[in-house]
Amino acid sequence: MLSRHLPGSFLCMAILSALHAAPAHAEVAIAPDPATLDRIQVIGSAARAREVSGAAQYIGSEALADFEYTDIQRVLRQAPGVYVVEEDGYGLRPNIGIRGSGIDRNSRITVMEDGVLIAPAAYAAPAAYYFPPAARMSAVEILKGAAAVRSGPRTTGGAINLISTPIPDANLGGYASLLLGQDDTVLGHAWLGGQQDNGFGFLIETVQQRSDGFKQLDGGGGTGYDLQDALVKLAYTHDTGEGPMQRVELRLGRNDQDADETYLGLSDADFRATPDRRYAASQLDHLDVEHTDVQLRHTIAFDDRIDLSTVLYRHDTTRAWYKLQDVTGAGLGTVLDDPAAFAEQYGWLTGGDSPDDALRIRNNNRSYDARGAQTALGLRIDGDRVSHQLQLSARYHEDEEDRFQQDDRYRMQDGRLVLTTPGLPGSQDNRVGSAEAWSYYLADEITIGRLTLAPGLRYEDIRLERVDYARTPDGRQQAPTGVTRTEVDQWIPGFGASWALADGWTLFGSVSRGFNPPGPGSDAAPERSRNHELGVRVDRGALSGEAVAFYNDYSNLVGTCTESTGGGCSIGQQFDGGEARVGGLEARLSWTANRDGAVRYPLRASYTWTDAEFRNSFGSDFEEWGDVTRGDALPYLPEQLLWLSAGAEGERWSTDLSASYVGEMREVAGQGAIPAGERVGSAVIVDLAASWRIAGRLELLGKVENLLDETYLAARRPNGARPGRPRTAFVGMRYRF
Template sequence: MKLRLFGALAVCTSCGLFAQQTPTQTKQDSIESLNEVVISAKVLLGSKFEAQNRTGSAYYISPAELKQHNYTDINRVFNSVPGVNVYEEDGFGLRPNISLRGTSPERSSKITIMEDGVLIAPAPYSAPAAYYFPNVARMEAVEILKGSSQVQYGPFTSGGAINFVSTPIPTAFSGSVLATYGSFNTSNLHVKAGNSHKNFGYMLEYQNYRSNGFKDLDNGGDTGFDKDDLVAKFKVNTNPEAKIGQELEFKFQYSDETSDETYLGLTEADFSQNPFRRYAASQKDQMNAEHLQFMATHILAFSDYFKITTTGYYNEFSRNWFKLNDLNANGARVNLTNLLEDPASFPEAYSIITGVSNSDANALRMKNNNREYTSKGVQTKFDYHWYTGTVFHDLEVGMRYHYDEEDRFQWVDTYDITNGIMTLNTAGTPGTDANRISDANAFASYVLYKIKFNNWTFTPGLRYENITLGQQNYGTSDLNRTGSNLTEKENKVDVFIPGIGFNYRFDNNFNVFGGVHKGFSPPGNSAGEKPEESINYELGSRFNFLGFAGEVVGFYNDYSNLLGSDLAATGGTGSLDQFNAGEVEVKGLELLLNYDILSGRSTNFRIPVNFSYTYTHTEFKNSFESGSEIWGVVEEGDEMPYIPNHQFFAGIGLEHAKFAVNLNGRYRGEFRTIAGTGEIPANYKVDSNFIVDLSAKYHLNSNFSFTGNIINALNNEYAASRVPSGLRPGHPFGAYIGINARF
């Protein structure tokens, strides 16, 4: 590791880290004892170094780690990160369900998700369920924050924050082309190029990711998707020698998706016979979505010690998931979840969805889940750091005004099915199923103070959220929204969210950190509905001993009021109404170990070994009824659904300057889909699974590389989830090859 000194600023030329020197430091100091300055407004961490020196638990997935496997599935990217629980839904990671430290994982709606430091969920306050999720295959890095150091980022502070760092504008002309192809006619094309000059820079990026899908639709047809992603960035800046430095960067992002995805899973018997089957009644199911982002970031650098960063952003997301909602059989409407859990009780309905029997006219009710989202705001951050003797101080103050809304304008079309083919009978009228707007106005601010003296670091912080949540329901008869049948809701929240963390460094190989902070999630828009609140604790250590580098953390989250959500994605009605779940305890252990078998030996090879483990225990401290299709009847002592007790990841690689081979294994323990305790009933259980992936690279020269990936190398057939309706499989064996050209 090499350091170059520029006045008070030290720069690691081998890794790009910046560190602030104290007046007493010399060139011989190790980088571990330097104080890092803020690198970019668009990142939470910016480096492995910063993640390993936080006063709270953090993880930085570096560009090298992302390129190791070239994963396009965010679920697989997170496999190696302790404290992150995910359950799959479609096998490709199109709409992940992510939990941090036991938060409810449904549609990742209880964590703060950002891209380049900006809230990126469709409507983060009023409708945070992540039906749009950034494409990890185009990202430069991924950052995960847990614990007390996340009070800078909200509104969700119960579990943590995830920030996706998009491709930056390069410092010199460069670019790359990555093209892969493999099983199920799956392809990924990723092209990017950019350059910087003295006073301006640019970057253009395009990605197309598509597949025919691995499921077998009755009577044939695609079950895959086609996604496009376009990003353009342009910046102008003052001369490097300017007394006050300024930079203005514009970002444009557009993506679209057409995916032949469904909410309709399989019965237990059919899954056992062929887990990749899809019933005939799902043949018309399709998601169509578009996402648009405009973002402008201005940086005003008065010195290396004082910087003001301001960002304005505007996001639009529209989607219509056209899918089977329910059906009529024997003169009665049949719920899909009930049907697939107990097909023997609904023989006629089962024969209809499988295409075995012809249906009556208008038997299949296909819902147009048409929604449009807007999310916009402006945020600014002041960062100032200084010294008093050898004591380092850093004061960060941030503010954000944000507005978002979800506009539902939905309708139902009805079909019949004859000889396995569906035919439209009655086209519904838009707005006759749902016709309402939910919105949120939010002002957030925070103060975070960092002080370093001797081997101690303390970071007390305070966040403030002022939120007004509303809904205007025009009713299913007022399609022009004249207000003739308008009903309105409003709920206001005003909350302070404190937190404090510490870090004590015994030496460069061992430190202890911990903290306590308030967990918070916004409530719904019903008057008087309470927010989610908890007090969260963590205590951990980072170490480097006999070549083993790692981290061990214990955490305890004490919820005074947990919020659940009525999401169609988890078998509910899809109203998005939240309900109070009362007191809950979540506790667990996170372990991370890294070791290079050949470390310290004179060789051109590396054999890195990685291991991570997460234990999570959840327990309701009171009884209540959530609804049979959400969490069921909850009794005191029950465990939360969708959270496995155990999961681990193990990886080993063989790396050389010319090639690299990496083998990973991921175990995910069984979990329940309805709250309960003891042995999980078979019809509410998702079994444990162990999945092995393999990747390889060969570098022909500095400009060309060949890549290969095998997903699920052992071809294990496993259930990824039971929700929304019925069992659905994970990705089967898949082989992919590619070429990466750099210039």
């Protein structure tokens, strides 16, 4: 297979050589700084986001610093067209969707860090059992419509690119923050780095977090988490003024998480009475995650016309989630939907004595690895009337998910779980899913006066394999019980255009193809859609904003059975939902009142209206869909989202208040009034933050998340009602130099 693609792997270098040898069409001015010329990055700045011929948003470091958020979902609430469903209350395992893509474990969107695919197995199993800590990010980019085609492979909704802390330009710089909060919560973040005159640069960064958790476990016990994250960057920049300018950067990262987290929720009655309760049957539930990341980047600017960026990467993730699976006679969700009908099983969940083997706990032991190479070539040509910014990129990527799991059986005795029948390793699941993909992207940004045209074309060639082994401890030593191979290839075109009007106004629009590849072993067709958007953007100093109408027309919407969607089907099984449509409006606005005064008043807002429905009828075992009738609304997709923020900033102090409104949503596809047991009601979450510079660059910080102590239902999936985090106060300090 590799030999078939070897010519493509040298395509960028071949074109580079030809272009470098050819005479220049015209002189151009590209900032000759290889540190900022990295084309693997997606947007790179707020200014560049305003030039994209499509919907794109750049949330910079200043906006992130306002609330010192450690939960990426709270950050993303300010982005229109982005939907999040909370799970653990801390955002460690977020569920993010874009423009109705579906939100389960971010598996329907492309997630990157510094332009590199960061999901544990982005093609084979893109579940978010690892997500980079939000505290470590200097910016967040959101791309939708045709702007998302360049990233791939998942383009039906969009892409999110997390930008890590860069090596500072100064000889030496640093930052440290420490916040202490309720539930013995500690949030620490620090980095130190600099760029030396001899060209060498470095960054050392760490995030340290812990909490006892806000839920109360029957009989006592932990419900919190510990997180340690470390990152090192080493760089060398060669810029003598003669010959090509080059930069090499090595990145080494490690993340460790331990969380006393569960999939077990509450019955509706128990949620109303004590929403932060956790049943005794979840006392052994625990998640361990280890993630390592290695990247080597090279950027070279041959002259003021041509540059090339390349990255080699590898990341490995292991996770073992030991958690309650079910009870004898019923699934957990079934029991909690109707505790009276399953009174015996409900009694066991809440600490009542049970027979032997009545409760099954699964050791969800999985390992992931991903590795690849990505390169992007840029060429800019400026003519008298027309200029071109060409980009050609290629990526080779392979990843793998390895499942080797067993079920242990317990009884409940005096409120404690007692092991009665241990399972044999590999007896529950023993399989490997893998993917190998080549992808190419060619784009041109053509500027003709005030008109910009942005055609782009992506090609994905993906080979998927699932290998099943006998479910025994030595199953890997025998021949596989089944091997399924699939090959998928797809052309993904996108076209955007923008027209710069007077006084900072811009009209833009785009059309593109949406694509999501199937998983290994799946007999479902790829997910495909036609995506359209039309918008207007304004940038007039203190005032900036964007309004977009979008319409995504699915020829085939795909659902994937996972434990986090509630199970009830074969894990990993995919379902063809056929035709569906998702349309809506997005708007965001930012204005700073008294911008040049002693006290400034930044005001920001974003709004999303969404209308989505199936366009055909069918039946499925997928819990979120069930039996679908044409016209049924899609689940977990609120019609209304609103985010408002108001602040005041003086020379030595600042205060910020934000409010998020999330409209009601249904948990199962349907029409008309939402049944009580399938309805997630609306919620308003208010956050408050303030800072005061004590002396020099030392600041005192304080913030309260969920200021009004709103009790709200985050979701009922996978198994029962799950609460949002209650009011939590923090106080601390930060220092930068």
